[in-house]
Amino acid sequence: MWSSGAIALEKVGHRAPAESSNLTVVFVSTGLGREYALAFAERGASVVVNDLGGNAKGGGKSSAAADKVVEEIRAKGGKAVANYDSVEDGEKLIQSALKEFGRIGECCVIYNGFLFVFQDLIHRIHLRGSFLVTRAAWDHMKKQKFGRIIMTTSAAGIYGNFGQSNYSAAKLGLLGLANTLAIEGSKHNIYCNTIAPVAGSRLTETVMPPDLVASLKPEYVAPLVLWLCHEQCQENGGLFEVGAGWVGKLRWERSQGQIMRQKSRPMTPEAVRDQWDKICDFTDATKPTTIQGQHALGSITVNISPNPWFRKKRALAVGQKLPVSTFNFNHTQCILYALGVGMSTKDPDHLRFLYEGHPDFSCLPTFGVIPSQAAMMDGGLASIPGLNIDFTQVLHGEQYLEFYRPLPTSGTLTSEATIADVLDKGSGAVILLDVNTYSGGELICYNQFSVFVVGAGRFGGTRTSAKAPLPPPKRAPDAVVTDCTTRDQAALYRLSGDWNPLHIDPGFAAMGGFKAPILHGLCSFGFAARHVLKQFANNDPSRFKAIKVRFAKPVMPGQSLQTAMWKEGSRIHIECKVKETSDVVLSGAYVDLHQARQPSFTGGRLQSDLVFTEIGRRISEVGPELVKKVNAVFGWEITKEGKTAAQWTIDLKNGAGSLQKGPYGGKVDVTFTVADEDFMEVVQGKLNPQKAFFSGKLKVRGNIMLSQKLEVILKDYAKL
Ligand SMILES: CCCCCCC[C@@H](O)CC(=O)SCCNC(=O)CCNC(=O)[C@H](O)C(C)(C)COP(=O)(O)OP(=O)(O)OC[C@H]1O[C@@H](n2cnc3c(N)ncnc32)[C@H](O)[C@@H]1OP(=O)(O)O
Numbered sequence: 088m089w090s091s092g093a094i095a096l097e098k099v100g101h102r103a104p105a106e107s108s109n110l111t112v113v114f115v116s117t118g119l120g121r122e123y124a125l126a127f128a129e130r131g132a133s134v135v136v137n138d139l140g141g142n143a144k145g146g147g148k149s150s151a152a153a154d155k156v157v158e159e160i161r162a163k164g165g166k167a168v169a170n171y172d173s174v175e176d177g178e179k180l181i182q183s184a185l186k187e188f189g190r191i192g193e194c195c196v197i198y199n200g201f202l203f204v205f206q207d208l209i210h211r212i213h214l215r216g217s218f219l220v221t222r223a224a225w226d227h228m229k230k231q232k233f234g235r236i237i238m239t240t241s242a243a244g245i246y247g248n249f250g251q252s253n254y255s256a257a258k259l260g261l262l263g264l265a266n267t268l269a270i271e272g273s274k275h276n277i278y279c280n281t282i283a284p285v286a287g288s289r290l291t292e293t294v295m296p297p298d299l300v301a302s303l304k305p306e307y308v309a310p311l312v313l314w315l316c317h318e319q320c321q322e323n324g325g326l327f328e329v330g331a332g333w334v335g336k337l338r339w340e341r342s343q344g345q346i347m348r349q350k351s352r353p354m355t356p357e358a359v360r361d362q363w364d365k366i367c368d369f370t371d372a373t374k375p376t377t378i379q380g381q382h383a384l385g386s387i388t389v390n391i392s393p394n395p396w397f398r399k400k401r402a403l404a405v406g407q408k409l410p411v412s413t414f415n416f417n418h419t420q421c422i423l424y425a426l427g428v429g430m431s432t433k434d435p436d437h438l439r440f441l442y443e444g445h446p447d448f449s450c451l452p453t454f455g456v457i458p459s460q461a462a463m464m465d466g467g468l469a470s471i472p473g474l475n476i477d478f479t480q481v482l483h484g485e486q487y488l489e490f491y492r493p494l495p496t497s498g499t500l501t502s503e504a505t506i507a508d509v510l511d512k513g514s515g516a517v518i519l520l521d522v523n524t525y526s527g528g529e530l531i532c533y534n535q536f537s538v539f540v541v542g543a544g545r546f547g548g549t550r551t552s553a554k555a556p557l558p559p560p561k562r563a564p565d566a567v568v569t570d571c572t573t574r575d576q577a578a579l580y581r582l583s584g585d586w587n588p589l590h591i592d593p594g595f596a597a598m599g600g601f602k603a604p605i606l607h608g609l610c611s612f613g614f615a616a617r618h619v620l621k622q623f624a625n626n627d628p629s630r631f632k633a634i635k636v637r638f639a640k641p642v643m644p645g646q647s648l649q650t651a652m653w654k655e656g657s658r659i660h661i662e663c664k665v666k667e668t669s670d671v672v673l674s675g676a677y678v679d680l681h682q683a684r685q686p687s688f689t690g691g692r693l694q695s696d697l698v699f700t701e702i703g704r705r706i707s708e709v710g711p712e713l714v715k716k717v718n719a720v721f722g723w724e725i726t727k728e729g730k731t732a733a734q735w736t737i738d739l740k741n742g743a744g745s746l747q748k749g750p751y752g753g754k755v756d757v758t759f760t761v762a763d764e765d766f767m768e769v770v771q772g773k774l775n776p777q778k779a780f781f782s783g784k785l786k787v788r789g790n791i792m793l794s795q796k797l798e799v800i801l802k803d804y805a806k807l
Contacts, residue, residue, distance in 0.1 A: 119239070119284060119305045119308055119309070120136070120138065120156070121152075121155075121156045121159075121305065122305035122306055122308065122309040123309050123312055123313075124136050124156050124160060124167065125156070125159060125160060125165075125309075126309045126310075126312075126313055127313070127316075128160040128163070128165030128166065128167055129163070129165065130313070131165075132166075133166040133167070133168075133184070133187070133188045134160060134165070134166065134167040134168070135167070135168055135169075135170050135180060135183060135184045135187070136153045136156045136157050136160075136167055136168065136169050136170065137153060137169075137170040137171070137172065137180055138152045138153040138156075138169075138171070153169040153170065153171060154169050156169075157169045166188070168183060168184070168187040168188075170183045173216070176219070177216070177219035177220035177221070177222060177223035177224075178219075178223040180220055180223065181220075181223040181224055181227070214257050214260045214261060214264070217238060217261055217264065218264060221236060221264075221268065225272075225277075228272070228275065228277045229275045229277065232275055232276050233276050233277070233318065234272060234275070234276070234277035234278070235277070235278055235279075235280075235315065235316040235317075235320075236265070236268060236272070236277065236278070236279040236280070237279075237280055237281070237282060237312050237315055237316065238261045238262070238264065238265040238279065238280070238281040238282075239261070239281070239282055239283075239284060240258045240259065240261050240262050240265075240281050240282070240283045240326070241254070241255075241258040241283055242283050242285065242328065243255045243258060244256075244257070244258025244259035244260075244261070244262065244283070245258075245259065245262070245283055245326075245328075245337070261281065262281050262326060265279045265280065265281040265324070265326075266324055269323045269324030270324070272323075273323055278315075278320070278321075278322065278323040278324075279323065279324065280315045280322055280323065280324065280325045280326070280327065281325070281326045281327070282308070282311060282312065282315075282326075282327045282328075282329055283326070283327065283328045283329070283337075284308040284328075284329050284330055285328070285329070285330030285331065304331075307329070307330060307331055307332045307333075308329050308330065311327060311329045311334050315327075324376075326338070338374055338376070339374065339375055339376075340369065340372045340373070340374055341372060341373050341374070341375050342366065342367060342368055342369045342370075342372050343365075343368065343370070343371050343372065343373070343395070343475055344365070344366055344475070345362040345365040345366050345475060365475075371395040395473075396473045396474045396475065397509065397511075397516050397543055397544075397546040397548065398546040398547065400472075400473050400474075401509040401546075401548060404471055404474070404506050404509065405506055405507070405508055405509060406505065406506065407471065407505065407506045408503065408504070408505050409462060409463065409468075409470060409471075409503075409504040409505070409506070409520075410462075410470060411462075411501055411502065411503050412458075412461050412462035412501070412502050412504075413499060413500070413501050413502075414457070414458035414461050414499070414500045414501070414502065414524075415498075415499050416457075416458070416497060416498070416500070417496070417497040418443035418448065418496055418497060420454075420457070420583065421440070421448075421449075421450040421451070421454060421496050421497075422440070422441055422442075422443065423582055423583055424450070424451060424454045424457060424583045424613070425437070425440040425441055425451050425454075426441070426579060427576075427579050427580035427581075427582065427583050427610060427613070428451065428453065428580065428610055428613025428614055428616075428617060429570055429571075429572060429573075429576070429613070429614050429617075430451070430617065436621060436626050439626065443496075448496060449493075449494075449496060449628045450494045450495070450496050450628065451613065451616070451617060451620075451628065452488075452490065452494065452616065452620070452628045452631035452634075453488065453609075453612060453613045453616045453617070453634065454494060455488050455490065455494055455524065455531070455532040455534065456486065456488055456534055456609050456612075457583055457584055458500040458502050458524050459502045459504070459522035459524050459532075459534040459536075460534075460536070460584060460585060460609070461502065461584055462502040462503070462504040462522055463504060463520060463522075463536065464584060464585065464586065464587075468518070468520075468538070471506070476540050476543070478587070478589075479589070479595060479598035479599040480540055480541040480542055480543070480599060481538060481539070481540055481541075481589075482538075482539045482541060482599075482608070482638070482641075483536070483537070483538065483539070483607070483608035483609065483638050484515075484517055484537035484538060484539035484637070484638060485535075485536075485537035485554075485556065485635070485636060485637045485638065486534070486535070486536060486537070486608070486609065486612055486634075486635070486636050486638075487533075487534065487535040487554045487633070487634070487635045487636075488532060488533070488534050488633065488634050489532060489533045489632065489633040490531070490532045490631060490632060490633065491529075491530050491531060491532060491533070492526070492529060492530070492531045492532075493628065493629055494531060494532070494628070495526060495531075498526055498527075499526070500524050500525065500526050500531065501524070501525050502522050502523065502524045502525075503522065503523050503525075504520050504521065504522040505520070505521045505522075506518065506519070506520060507519040507520060507521040507535065508549075509548060510548060510549060510550055510551070511544050511545065511546055511547060511548035511549065511550055512539070512544050512550060513544045513545060513550075514541070514542070514544055515539050515540050515541045515542060515543055515544045516539075516540045516543035516544050516546065516548070517537050517538065517539055517540075518537075518538040518540065519535060519536070519537055519538075520534075520535065520536040520538065521533070521534070521535055522534040522535075522536065535554055541599075554635055555675070556635060556636075556637040556674060556675020556676065557635070557660065557675050557677055558660075558674075558675055559651070559653050559660035559661070559662050560653050560655060560660060562653070564651035564652055564653050564662075565652055565653055565654045566622045566623075566651075566652045567649060567650065567651045567652070568618040568621075568622065568649070568650045568652075569647055569648070569649045569650075569666060570614055570618065570647065570648050570649075570650070571645075571647045571648075572606060572610070572611075572614070572642070572644055572645060572646055572647070572648060573644065573645060574644055574645040575644065576606055576610060576644040576645070577590040577591060577604060577605070577606050577607060577610065577644045578590075578591060578644075580606070580607050580609075580610040580613075581607065585607050585609065587607070588604075589601070589604060589605060590604050590605060590606065590607050591604050592604060601641065603643060604644070605641040605642065605643060605644075606641070606642040606643065606644050606646075608636075608638040610642075611638070611642050611648060611663060611672060611673060612634070612636050612638075612673065614648050614650070614663075615636070615648070615650045615661050615663045615673055615676065616631075616634055616678060618650040618652065618661075619650070619652055619659045619661060619678040619680075620678075622652055622659075623652070623654060623659050623678075623680060624680050629681065630680045630681050630682075631678070631680065631681075632657075632678075632679040632680055632681050633678070633679040634676070634677070634678045634679075635675070635676060635677055636661075636673050636675075636676040637673065637674045637675045637676065638672070638673065639670075639671050639672055639673065639674040640665075640670045640671065640672045641672070642665055642672050643665075646665045646666070646667055646668075647665065647666035647667060648663055648664070648665065648666070648672070649663065649664045649665075649666045650662075650663045650673075651663070651664070657679060657680050657681070657682065658677050658678070658679050658680075659677060659678045659679075659680065660676070660677045661673060661676040661677060661678065662674060662676065663676065
C-alpha cells in the first residue's frame with residue numbers, strides 16, 4: 088500500500104475526485120524528484136518523470152534515473168512516463184505528457200533542479216529551464232483554469248553561500264520568476280510558490296557528510312509540495328524553507344526607514360550616514376508583499392498599513408509645541424511675495440504692494456502666512472519624534488488666517504506653532520497646526536495649517552476639525568475675476584520661503600504622483616485673496632480680517648485661476664476654478680472683511696467714510712443753517728458724528744474732493760481749506776489723517792458751500 092504521507096488528503100492536484108488525469112511534471116534527480124513523483128502518483132496523478140540523468144557537474148546523460156522511478160510507480164499501479172529531454176526543450180516535455188495521457192489535465196509543474204558548478208549550465212538549467220517548461224505548460228493551465236507551480240530555490244540563493252555565486256544568482260532568479268508568475272497567474276487560478284528544501288540527494292551526498300544526508304530525507308519535503316499543489320491550498324507567491332521534518336515560511340520585512348529628502352535639506356551621503364541607525368531600525372517594521380508597497384515608487388508603507396506614529400503616538404503629540412521661529416524681513420520680502428502671488432505693475436492699483444516708496448506701501452495681508460510657515464519649514468514637522476512622514480505624500484489641505492493687528496512691512500516676527508489635532512480623514516491623515524505670530528510681544532495674526540498626509544489615514548482617529556470650510560451661496564456670484572498664473576509662478580513663489588521640491592523638482596513631483604511640479608496651495612490662496620481685496624475692499628489691507636480656504640485640487644503653474652465671489656454682509660465667499668479644466672481648486676473658501684473705518688492714503692488719495700463723517704461734523708459746526716439746507720436738499724440728517732455710508736475721496740492732486748457714493752445719490756460740493764504745514768505732514772505720513780481730523784490739528788477752515796457738486800479745495804496744494 089502507498090503510504091498517505093504527512094498530509095491526509097485524498098487527492099492532490101485534482102479539482103474533483105472523479106477526474107484523475109492530472110498531469111504532474113516532475114523533474115527527477117533521484118532524491119526529491121523521485122519522492123514527488125511517487126507521492127503524486129500515489130494520489131492518482133499522471134506523472135511525467137523527467138531527468139537528463141547527468142552527474143553533479145551536469146555531465147553525462149542516461150535514462151536510468153527516470154526509468155527507475157517510472158518502473159516503481161507502474162509497479163504500484165500508478166501512471167507515469169519517462170522523459171529525457173533537457174528542460175530547455177520545455178515544449179517537448181509537455182508534448183510527451185499529451186502523447187502518453189491523451190490530454191493535459193490539471194497541471195502542476197515542479198521544477199526541482201540541483202546542479203552545481205558551471206555558470207552557463209546553471210543559468211541555462213535552473214533559470215531558463217524552469218522558465219521554458221513553465222511557459223510550455225502555461226497556456227494549458229490557463230485554459231483549464233487551474234495550475235500549480237513549484238519552483239525550487241535554495242538557501243544559497245536566499246542567504247548566499249561561500250563559493251556559490253553562480254548557483255546563488257540562478258536560484259534567487261527563480262524566486263523572482265515565481266513571484267511574477269504568482270501575480271500573473273492568480274486570476275487564472277494558477278498559483279506559484281517557491282520552496283528552499285534541505286534534502287539529501289545524489290548531488291548533495293557528494294558535499295555533505297553521510298549522516299547529515301540521512302537526516303534530510305526527501306520524504307520530509309514532498310508533503311509540503313503536495314499540499315501546495317492541492318486545489319484547496321490558496322497559498323500563492325509564498326517562499327518556504329523545508330527539511331528534516333520542519334517547514335517554515337519566509338517573507339520580506341522593511342524597516343520604517345527614514346525620509347532623507349526633506350523640503351529644504353538636500354540628500355547627501357553625510358545625511359545618510361547620520362540617519363543610519365534609523366534606516367536600519369526594525370522597530371515597527373512592515374511586511375511588504377507587493378510592488379505597490381515599494382517606497383521609492385511613492386506608495387510609502389503608510390499605504391499598506393497605517394504609519395504607526397498616527398496609530399500610537401498622535402495623542403501624545405497633540406498640544407506639543409514646535410520650536411519658536413524668528414522671521415526677519417523688510418520691504419524686499421513683501422514685494423517678492425506680492426510678485427509671487429501674481430501682482431504686476433500693469434495694474435496701477437498693485438503699486439502700493441510693489442513699490443516701497445509708495446506713500447501707502449503695504450504688505451499683502453496673506454503675507455501673514457509666510458512667517459508662520461517658516462516655523463514649520465525649518466524642521467518643525469520633522470522635529471516631532473517618531474513622525475517620519477514622506478514629504479512626497481504631504482499636501483497642503485486647508486488654511487485659515489486671522490489678523491489682530493496690521494502686518495508691518497519690516498521687522499522681526501516670532502511664531503509659535505502647536506500641534507492642534509491629528510485627524511483621520513480615511514484616505515489620509517490631517518495634521519492641524521496652530522501658529523501665533525507676534526511682533527514685539529503683540530499678537531499680529533493666527534494661522535491654522537492643515538497638512539494632508541496622503542495614505543496615512545485609517546488609523547482610527549477623529550475626523551472633525553474646528554475651522555470648517557463653508558460652501559458658497561446657491562446663486563450667481565457677485566463678481567468673477569480671471570487671472571493667469573505664469574509657467575514660473577511656483578519658481579517665483581517659492582522664493583518667499585516654501586522650498587518644498589514638490590513645486591520645482593520634476594523627480595520629486597513624480598514621486599508624489601504628479602506629472603509635473605504643482606503650484607503651492609498658498610500661491611493660489613494669495614491670488615484669490617487679492618481678488619477679494621481689490622473687488623470688495625478697495626485694496627485696503629486694513630479691511631482684511633480673516634480667510635479660510637480648502638485646497639481641493641492641485642493647480643499647475645501656467646493655468647488660469649477664476650475666482651468667483653459672493654458678498655454676504657462682511658463675509659465674501661470664494662470658489663476658485665482652473666479656467667482651462669473647470670476644476671474647483673479652492674473650495675469652501677471665504678474672506679471676512681472689517682467695515683471700512685480707517686482713513687489712509689493711497690496713491691495720493693485720502694479715502695474714508697470717517698473723513699466724510701468728519702466733514703459732516705464740521706458742517707454741523709459751521710452753521711445750523713447750512714445743515715438745514717443740506718438736509719432739505721438731500722434728505723440727510725447730519726448729526727454731530729455725521730451720518731453716511733458713503734465713500735469719500737479727496738484727490739490731493741486736484742485739491743478737490745467728491746462724494747462718490749452718497750446714501751441717497753446725488754452730489755454735494757463743499758469747499759474748505761487746511762493749513763499747509765498740517766497737510767504736508769499728512770502727505771509725508773507723519774500725521775495720521777484720522778487722528779488729525781479728530782484732534783482738530785488738520786483744520787477745516789473757510790467756507791463750506793453747498794452746491795450740486797461737493798468740492799473740497801485744499802488751499803495752496805498746487806504749490807506742493
Ligand atoms: C511642513 C509644512 C506645512 C505646510 C505643508 C504644505 C507644503 C506645501 O508646499 C504643499 C503644497 O502646497 S501642496 C499644493 C496644494 N494642495 C493641493 O494641491 C491639494 C489638493 N487636494 C487634493 O488633491 C485632495 O483634496 C486630497 C488629496 C487632499 C484629498 O483627496 P481625497 O484623498 O480624494 O479625499 P476625499 O475622498 O475627497 O475626502 C476624504 C476626506 O478628506 C477630506 N478632505 C478632502 N480634501 C481635503 C483637504 N484638501 N484638506 C483637508 N481635508 C480634506 C474630506 O472632507 C473627507 O473627510 P470627511 O469625510 O471627514 O469630510
